[in-house]
Amino acid sequence: MKSKAAVSINKLVKEYESSGNVTRAINGVSLVISFGEFLMVTGRNGSGKSTLMHLMALLDDPTSGEIIINGQRASDLKEKEKFRLRLKELGYIFQEYALIQELTAIENVMLPAMMLTSHKNAKKKAEALLKKVNLENKMNRLPTQLSGGEQQRVAVARSLINDPKIIFADEPTANLDSFASKDVLEIFKKLNREDGITIVMVTHEPEELAYATRVINLRDGKLNEK
């Protein structure tokens, strides 16, 4: 057990302003996620689940409060350092796959690695990861030539390319049928149990909660830990 928390947030607040009205999407959330956890975040629509994920993955800035990722205080980091952290230590999986349409499956997976290593090494690594998510036969297909489940598995492989310590997944099964959802969740389970990767996932589906080691519930931007 490592002493440092994977993610630690303290009194996190996120407000949105629209036409003079202030909406508080996250309302003073404090949370510690340990390394090796498979944390699922649930809650109704508009409860602030996705906003919390965006904040923890450093895709958005909080209005107030503190986020610490692997011992690094987000507010102390320069933009360049945040990019480096996202690139090397965090993986992010979007609900709608978010693949680059002009790149094949393997090219999408290689992309983040090409920031750090040679094309040859990135390709080798991407091939291994696509094999891991059972897409070795569809490496050279464009996203439009893949099913939703396959695209999401490509997105999973891409999130793993730089050996991240933490993966954030925002409703990764929302657009998938039950079989494809199971495939993705099994991959997450394996990554968590066998590779020790910390996974933070937002879900709407109660049956998916069984994969988690811990579940938290958000209601109106506030935390209800189960």
Next chain:
Amino acid sequence: MKNELKLPFYLAFQSLRRGRKWTLFFTVLLMAVAFINLIFVSALFNGIVEGSNQQIKDTLTGNVYMTPKQGTLYINEASKLLTEIRKVDGVQAASSSFQTPARIEKGTRSGRWPILAIKPDEFFDVINVSENMTHGEYLKNDDENGIILGRQIVGGEGVELNATSLRGVEVGDKVNVVFDGFEKEFIVRGIFYTNFIESDTRAFITEKALAKIMPIAANKATVVNIKSLNKNEEAVFDRVQGIDPSVDTFMWTEAAGLMKSVSSSFLSINVLMTLVAVIIAAVTTFIVIYVDIINRRRQIGILRAIGIRPYIIVLNYVILAAVYATLGVILGSLIFYFGLAPYFQAHPFKLPITDAVLNLKWTEYIARVEIVSWVAVISGLIPALIVTKTKMIDAILGR
């Protein structure tokens, strides 16, 4: 860092390779049109200026010309002077003529026009009136009764100076020519049309014919015209200057007169039109690339989310813009040099001063390629910077 720097090229290459081909085609076509717009106006004005300059040389003065020293009326011993001039390095041909004012009469119509007495076969080598005969034929050396008239003297429908012309003369007609104190009837051998008004208001007879009327004009000249290659004309001018101290030597530009100010006006308009074309090229390129980038806003957000730094994304779009510009310049150049220029060579713009063709100097071409390239790079840079500066989450969620 080395790997990072390869990424924008990789992304740009894949985008060109796998992006929508029609979008790429229309983007390049738009760039090509913007480039053609930039070079066409310059080429046209160059063509007009070069064409009218060449008209002055071909139909009026040659590249260099000589006149009697101020205060004297004639160049004496013209044949001796011509012999010396023809020996000068760079001189292709030289001829002399004796110009005298005269009144030409035909029926009830008459007018005063300059008449030049020439040796037709020598004059032919310097001034190209013989190549511009629209009716009849050029003069022969021993023709003592023949005259050829410019279109503006002959007149007729569509002729610019018809009001002051003889209003219709045909080959074979007889015209009466009244010199100072002499008068002779000439037969119209031919009519010429050089498309240069100053040339087309002249008439030519042979030296032999003038010698009969004015024996004093024998072996005298009022002007000597010298032909050289355009690139050698200044050297020839320098070399022939010292041959005869009793003459004044001029470059053709000294006779350009009104054309000089017309040319200078065209150059000013050219600068103005080029500026407008640059603005059009800049706005067009900016819109094309901006629309392209806005359409990829979410993709740019995703790239940032997976750790691709903004400068790589910006560089990717700058490379794409440079590729669009390069392809646009290549396509524009092909259309210009293999489509427009040959077409206008075959069907020149008919102007009262010249038949203008498209004439683009290499220096201007290079300058305009540079302009389009810079405009494209800046037009790629600005929208890419704008999009990469927006909040990442807003770009991803399309807010």
